[in-house]
Amino acid sequence: MSASYESCSFCPQLCRHLCPVAVASGHEAATPAKMMAAVLLAQRGLIPPRDAARAAALCTNCGACQRHCKYGIQVPALLAEARAHFSSPASVAAIAPIQGAGELVAVQCDGRSWAPALAAALGQPVSVLPTEDHLGDALLEHRSRAAPHLAQLQAVLSGRKAVSCCSRCIQVLEAARVPWVRLDALLAPSWDGPVFLCHGELDFPGHPLDRAPTCCGAHGPLASQHPELAADVARAAAAQLPPSPVAAPDAACRNALRAAGAQVLDPIDLLLDTQPHATT
Ligand code: SF4
Ligand code: SF4
Structure with a gap:
């Protein structure tokens, strides 16, 4: 070490x-x-x-x-x-089988079902890869032990392209070297208000920069191993946001800030808003 x-x-x-x-x-x-x-x-x-x-x-x-x-x-x-x-490697869930047909695969990680809305928006079938632990991102802390898990993800996604706007899931897709694309890159821009960007990048038109939050606590080991402190970080960040709704390109940030009481939308919210009647 x-x-x-x-x-x-x-x-x-x-x-x-x-x-x-x-x-x-x-x-x-x-x-x-x-x-x-x-x-x-x-x-x-x-x-x-x-x-x-x-x-x-x-x-x-x-x-x-x-x-x-x-x-x-x-x-x-x-x-x-x-x-x-x-520390010892965390135990993570096996990669689930893909549901449905479609070369594009919606990685659904927080209970929202958005593949039908994406299919309707793009006019092509979209399949689903469900995950309750962000594709087992906790295992990335132990890269040397993660190889079998990442190989399983490669096999499940073979010949397809994953779609996500969650940086925790995207980290695993990148580690597995599988094709992926950000959900917001597939959709027409539909937001012109303030944006919460991860890791110190700011896009808060008209908002004092020294009051703009830089971290919501949703990433890294804090969220999984010290959830109560992660919630404190999210509450501190939420208190610094403008009172009007804010967009977050990252779904994990959106969820943490929302749980802290902020009005935050992500590309999934905006997609579901524009395709409200899409069903499986
Ligand atoms: S500035 Fe912070 S990170 Fe750098 S040496 Fe000092 S305590 Fe360490
Ligand atoms: S959360 Fe980690 S990376 Fe961020 S400032 Fe604190 S020690 Fe540094």
Whole structure:
């Protein structure tokens, strides 16, 4: 494992004010430097490995600390390396069989059934790949163990193209090297209001940038291993959004922000709105 975990110990740690988890939780242990320190202590045998794994799982992989670090410390990657070292692979569901015909495959991951609406919008059949665990994205933390799962996904999607607007699912599709396309790329643009973009990119016309949220907590291990803290991050982000509805190109962000009380739409909502009568 990398020896760089002590770098943050010698730093004024100004990045703590940029970390969405540290800010939303108010916990010292949730600052980037303290997550790194926990890994260092476990490396030296001073705390149990499971405590380091839990600390490293406080990260959403938003990259804010790394983008502003004068020393170029790659905190998200280092914490991912630590989680893989100190924890066991999560158990994930087998890839389900595809339902229906159609070269395009709607990856439906949150209970919304949108394949019929996409078929109606495009005028061609669309099949469905249902998943309740974002195609088992938790397994990507242990890339070396993920190969059989990714091979199964390759086999199921052979000869077809997946459609998704969920970055958690897209991460797995990319890891499996299967053809995929974003849902919003298939549809005509139908939104001209403010947009919530993941990971520090902002598109909030007329909204003060210093009040625009950069992370909703829906990504990375935080959401699966510390769901209560992920909800705190989502609530903090939702409180910074404009009062009018906001679009989020990412379905996982939409779901987290909606659960926190924000008015957020994603490409699936917009599709279902334009094709309200499409049925299976
Ligand atoms: S990531 Fe960079 S700025 Fe943040 S504590 Fe570590 S060394 Fe300091
Ligand atoms: S990547 Fe984001 S969530 Fe993770 S430690 Fe850095 S600022 Fe915090």
